[in-house]
Amino acid sequence: MKPPAFRYHSPRSLPEALDTLDAVGHDGKVLAGGQSLIPILNMRLAAPGHLVDINGLTELAYVRTDADGVRVGALARHADVEADADAHRAVSLLRQGLRLVAHPVIRNRGTTVGSLVHADPSGEMTAVLSLLGGSVELARLGGTRRVGAADFFTGPLESCVEPGEMAVSAYFPRLRGRTGTEFIEAARRHGDYAMCGVAAAVTLDDDLRIVSARAAYLSVSPVPLVLDLTETLAGATPDTAHWRAAGELAADRTEPDSDIHATAEYRRHLVRVLTARALRTAAVRGADPAVGGDGQGSDDQGSDDRECGARD
Amino acid sequence: MTITEAPPAARKKAAPEPPAPRAVGSPLPRKEDLRLVMGEGRFLDDLGRDAYEAAFIRSPHARARVLAIDIGPALGVEGLIAVYTYQDLPGRLAEPLPMLIPHPGLTHGRTGYPLAKEYVNHVGEAVVMVVARDRYAAEDACEKITVEYEPLPPVVGIENAFRADELVHPDVPGNVAGHVVQETGDARAAVAAAPYSLELHLDIERSACMPMEGRGVFARWDVADGSLRIYSSTQTSSGVRAAVAAKLELPLLKVECVTPDVGGGFGVKIVHPWPEEVLVPWVARLLDHEVKWTEDRREHFISSAHERGQLQTVRVGFDGRGRILGLDVDILHDNGAYTQYGLIVPLITSTQLLGPYKPGAYRVEFRSLYTNTVMVTPYRGAGRPQGVYAMERTMDSIADHLGLDRADVREANLIRPEEMPYDHGLLFQDGRPLVYDSGDFPASLDKIKKLVGWDEFAAYREQARAEGRRVGIGLAAYVEGTGVGPYEGGHVQIETSGKVYVATGLTSQGQGHETVFAQVVADELGVAVEDVTVTTGDTRRMGYAVGTFASRAAVMSGNAIALAARGVRDKALRIAGEALGVAPRKLEIVQGVVRSRDDPAVSIPLGTVAVLSNPLRYAFDEASKAATQFGGTPDHSRPPVAEGDEPGLEAREFFSPPRATYANGVHAVIVETDPETAEITVLRYCVVHDCGHLLNPMIVEGQVHGGVAQAVGGALYERMHYDESGQLLNASFMDFLMPYASETPVVEIDHLETASPMNPLGIKGAGEAGVIPGTAAFASAIEDAEGFPITKMPIQPCELFRLRQRFEAGEIPPLRRRAGAPNNVDEELCQP
Numbered sequence A: 001m002k003p004p005a006f007r008y009h010s011p012r013s014l015p016e017a018l019d020t021l022d023a024v025g026h027d028g029k030v031l032a033g034g035q036s037l038i039p040i041l042n043m044r045l046a047a048p049g050h051l052v053d054i055n056g057l058t059e060l061a062y063v064r065t066d067a068d069g070v071r072v073g074a075l076a077r078h079a080d081v082e083a084d085a086d087a088h089r090a091v092s093l094l095r096q097g098l099r100l101v102a103h104p105v106i107r108n109r110g111t112t113v114g115s116l117v118h119a120d121p122s123g124e125m126t127a128v129l130s131l132l133g134g135s136v137e138l139a140r141l142g143g144t145r146r147v148g149a150a151d152f153f154t155g156p157l158e159s160c161v162e163p164g165e166m167a168v169s170a171y172f173p174r175l176r177g178r179t180g181t182e183f184i185e186a187a188r189r190h191g192d193y194a195m196c197g198v199a200a201a202v203t204l205d206d207d208l209r210i211v212s213a214r215a216a217y218l219s220v221s222p223v224p225l226v227l228d229l230t231e232t233l234a235g236a237t238p239d240t241a242h243w244r245a246a247g248e249l250a251a252d253r254t255e256p257d258s259d260i261h262a263t264a265e266y267r268r269h270l271v272r273v274l275t276a277r278a279l280r281t282a283a284v285r286g287a288d289p290a291v292g293g294d295g296q297g298s299d300d301q302g303s304d305d306r307e308c309g310a311r312d
Numbered sequence B: 001m002t003i004t005e006a007p008p009a010a011r012k013k014a015a016p017e018p019p020a021p022r023a024v025g026s027p028l029p030r031k032e033d034l035r036l037v038m039g040e041g042r043f044l045d046d047l048g049r050d051a052y053e054a055a056f057i058r059s060p061h062a063r064a065r066v067l068a069i070d071i072g073p074a075l076g077v078e079g080l081i082a083v084y085t086y087q088d089l090p091g092r093l094a095e096p097l098p099m100l101i102p103h104p105g106l107t108h109g110r111t112g113y114p115l116a117k118e119y120v121n122h123v124g125e126a127v128v129m130v131v132a133r134d135r136y137a138a139e140d141a142c143e144k145i146t147v148e149y150e151p152l153p154p155v156v157g158i159e160n161a162f163r164a165d166e167l168v169h170p171d172v173p174g175n176v177a178g179h180v181v182q183e184t185g186d187a188r189a190a191v192a193a194a195p196y197s198l199e200l201h202l203d204i205e206r207s208a209c210m211p212m213e214g215r216g217v218f219a220r221w222d223v224a225d226g227s228l229r230i231y232s233s234t235q236t237s238s239g240v241r242a243a244v245a246a247k248l249e250l251p252l253l254k255v256e257c258v259t260p261d262v263g264g265g266f267g268v269k270i271v272h273p274w275p276e277e278v279l280v281p282w283v284a285r286l287l288d289h290e291v292k293w294t295e296d297r298r299e300h301f302i303s304s305a306h307e308r309g310q311l312q313t314v315r316v317g318f319d320g321r322g323r324i325l326g327l328d329v330d331i332l333h334d335n336g337a338y339t340q341y342g343l344i345v346p347l348i349t350s351t352q353l354l355g356p357y358k359p360g361a362y363r364v365e366f367r368s369l370y371t372n373t374v375m376v377t378p379y380r381g382a383g384r385p386q387g388v389y390a391m392e393r394t395m396d397s398i399a400d401h402l403g404l405d406r407a408d409v410r411e412a413n414l415i416r417p418e419e420m421p422y423d424h425g426l427l428f429q430d431g432r433p434l435v436y437d438s439g440d441f442p443a444s445l446d447k448i449k450k451l452v453g454w455d456e457f458a459a460y461r462e463q464a465r466a467e468g469r470r471v472g473i474g475l476a477a478y479v480e481g482t483g484v485g486p487y488e489g490g491h492v493q494i495e496t497s498g499k500v501y502v503a504t505g506l507t508s509q510g511q512g513h514e515t516v517f518a519q520v521v522a523d524e525l526g527v528a529v530e531d532v533t534v535t536t537g538d539t540r541r542m543g544y545a546v547g548t549f550a551s552r553a554a555v556m557s558g559n560a561i562a563l564a565a566r567g568v569r570d571k572a573l574r575i576a577g578e579a580l581g582v583a584p585r586k587l588e589i590v591q592g593v594v595r596s597r598d599d600p601a602v603s604i605p606l607g608t609v610a611v612l613s614n615p616l617r618y619a620f621d622e623a624s625k626a627a628t629q630f631g632g633t634p635d636h637s638r639p640p641v642a643e644g645d646e647p648g649l650e651a652r653e654f655f656s657p658p659r660a661t662y663a664n665g666v667h668a669v670i671v672e673t674d675p676e677t678a679e680i681t682v683l684r685y686c687v688v689h690d691c692g693h694l695l696n697p698m699i700v701e702g703q704v705h706g707g708v709a710q711a712v713g714g715a716l717y718e719r720m721h722y723d724e725s726g727q728l729l730n731a732s733f734m735d736f737l738m739p740y741a742s743e744t745p746v747v748e749i750d751h752l753e754t755a756s757p758m759n760p761l762g763i764k765g766a767g768e769a770g771v772i773p774g775t776a777a778f779a780s781a782i783e784d785a786e787g788f789p790i791t792k793m794p795i796q797p798c799e800l801f802r803l804r805q806r807f808e809a810g811e812i813p814p815l816r817r818r819a820g821a822p823n824n825v826d827e828e829l830c831q832p
């Protein structure tokens, strides 16, 4: 469990980092929080010739919130995003999801952008970005491009970041209307990658009738899966909605795989149960009078730090 | 000395009562902790900064023939020092590793070679050893070496091993390493004649010790002296020393083995010598250079040891009160590819299965079977969790069959205190009769019922059910043979500084021996705990020793050290008596000073007594003048050292009891299972524990806590996921799930202290108890919550989900006590 030899680069600025990445091309890898990359190197599952450590690029250590959403820089740690009060008010799903990412010590090092690039289909942030229809900004020597969530994730542990490129930020747009969100999951242990996780957003009209219900899933598909479940709930109020029907529809539309922690059948069952639970909580939050007409804004949304997402 | 059956009270009278407050019995903070939490621990990998490091190429196949090894491409790797294969091994190193524990039932014991000879028998078996300037270079070289294998069909799983379509070792028929039957009475006839009978088929899976620190060994050869110093992260330095001396054909006196701080063992490190433990010293001598190997986690998963896997068939006959009349148990035990540690695990299962109960006529038969997997050797609990699981599943089944309370059925079968010592008529793992020496089992059961609120639980369960929640309670009792022989030694020495130095040969892996043994000595000698320094596991200080396993350290070394301390005390009083002109029996030792009981002003510090104990030619400081030929007031009619006496204020004693002493306890757990997701949550975990006198209650509770954490792991999280080709699918901490603090319940503990008559301190072992009944208690509680039988452990949510489906499909019968009650998932639960 020792990595093969590599050259270590520690650029002090973004241009310098992009220069280096350009020079090393296919043989280079960005080192951010290292929480995923270092184990991969130690197990010799990857053997890049060059590591470009971006931990010196402090200009990228930011979380910025404006009227439209939250922009997270490449060096913002999960813990920074989780703790950011403005970000939480604008996009509650961030904190709701982040508290389920591993443990505090890992969140102190791991970066939110890094976890998107890592593109683990069990990563909470991949589901959040996908549900919100966010994007990632990629830079290379001489140019940048913005890639929407739907195109960003190309396969399990595969994103569209190309050699010579690095992700400089991710953008999480604010949800509009009277919308409530929830993120729950069932994991073997507290902080483990989930057997199944659901990020849900439910939008209500002024009569508190459901106009939109969408959910994004973890660990049940090779890339983050977003389902529109509105058809089963439209017009219902949080009190009358048939959540289980939404869960059934979601279960019908997922094709999970089996692994040693959960069979495909059990995963699909979790999709059914957790979808119903997450949508219901999201709808109840959306109906909360504290939530204004312009989307979210309640300090209370998901700020409770419950230990186990699946129980409520 | 050897203790026979003298009751502790009688012995205590011989020595004067040490003054209060006593160190023994108080929850003193651990002496070792400051060092450990300050990062000043010295673990194996902290040593040998300049040592060459070894890495191993290990078999990727579960069963294969090694055809060819091409090391050529590795030769250019920078920093490579040497590469070794089986062909390079000289003399006794080329022989199979020792069969540590022979047994007449172990008819076909097999062990591996330090490096694979022709066949590999499990994924992870060492094939090539690479030595390089550091571990990075060694792993680079490993990557470049190619080993050509001819894969052979592997044997994985107990059923396959028993079917024996393929043989792990071609010369072992039926894959049976060992077969043992023990019987008292005619159990089969008793079952047949009983008014009621049941048959259970039980399954328990593998887990492993998983100490935080893996194995590791570091060796230093002194070419001029022809001597070898080994540091090993082991549970037996004396065992490693003897094994290496034999393998390398060195005189024992030219080999030393020292254990540095050890980051946990839990059993796996009692096995010895591991291939690396003989190879590293051999290479250190060959290269005349320090060599080190530190196991990494993947290596630990695939090339050390596992435990627990068994299939059990229980046939039981009982009367209308649930009293067992006959018990007939058949066990198939998976021992993995080799039997280096013999049949110890199934031997323990088959005897300790009986727990605190009288089984009527008892017959147990086990077969220990080879599979192409990592070998199985004791892991904390060592076969007992499986045995307790068999017995307690049986108790629950009897209760359910008869419609009786589960605790009442247990009560009806308990051995009563007045029946002690209780002889089961069987042989225990130490080759000695299974005779319980002490315990009050009815009192233990009573205490747990009170602690957990057993009698009130039915109402709570119904109330929870009405709220759409499922809760269940379970309990399980055990008896644990602890402190097995053959012996352990203690050496106690008072230096002229007045400080006391203690050594015992067995090792420490974090148990707190430095503290507990110091407490024992402090009381025996009348000195402060801070003035006592304890060394363990260093053959330079104590050459004769056995090791730390079987909850034996406190019992064996604790008592040996107490006896040695009494020897030193006697000598100190004699010398002080001569110096003070007071009869020794009129003296006492208080805070390191010997003084007259009648007149405390007549006194002499222990340090001065130490000076006087060693007649000197040369003074080295002011204090030592008194011991030189012209100092003091010597009696010229006597030699300076009297006949039969020795210089120095020290003593060495050995403790060797005739057989084990038996601790006991009962655990109860309350769980909640999610009616929809089938997730399992622990609501309460209660322990009643009897290990005799508590030397340090805090340390005992710590042992129990750690054991319970492992019990939770074994019941709900841990297993070894081998696929049919013998690959271990979860050989990392990402997929082998041990409970975090967030999964470990708060443990509520109540103690019972029934003294053991088997040793001077009246103690019984406490090291393993916490883990033993956990799996059984969880199975009982989950069954209680769900209403159908649980026969396979561990259990994870997706399995509970599957059982519910089968139950709803009518494939699993309900518990009788629930047969009438509704048992459907509440469809409306997710409605607001």
Ligand SMILES: Cc1cc2nc3c(=O)[nH]c(=O)nc-3n(C[C@H](O)[C@H](O)[C@H](O)COP(=O)(O)OP(=O)(O)OC[C@H]3O[C@@H](n4cnc5c(N)ncnc54)[C@H](O)[C@@H]3O)c2cc1C
Residues within 6 Å of the ligand: A029, A030, A031, A032, A033, A034, A035, A036, A037, A038, A074, A100, A101, A102, A103, A106, A109, A110, A111, A112, A113, A114, A115, A116, A117, A118, A122, A123, A124, A125, A161, A165, A166, A167, A168, A191, A192, A193, A194
């Ligand atoms: C025990 C444990 C449990 C975990 N549990 C969870 C969990 O439950 N949920 C979860 O989502 N995650 C989990 N993680 C992963 C954690 O969130 C990681 O931090 C995250 O996946 C990667 O972020 P990082 O900053 O550590 O990236 P690194 O490990 O440094 O990099 C990961 C990959 O992304 C690339 N990369 C990183 N940043 C950039 C960038 N700016 N531009 C281009 N490429 C980049 C790297 O080259 C590498 O390929 C866990 C990790 C551990 C160790």
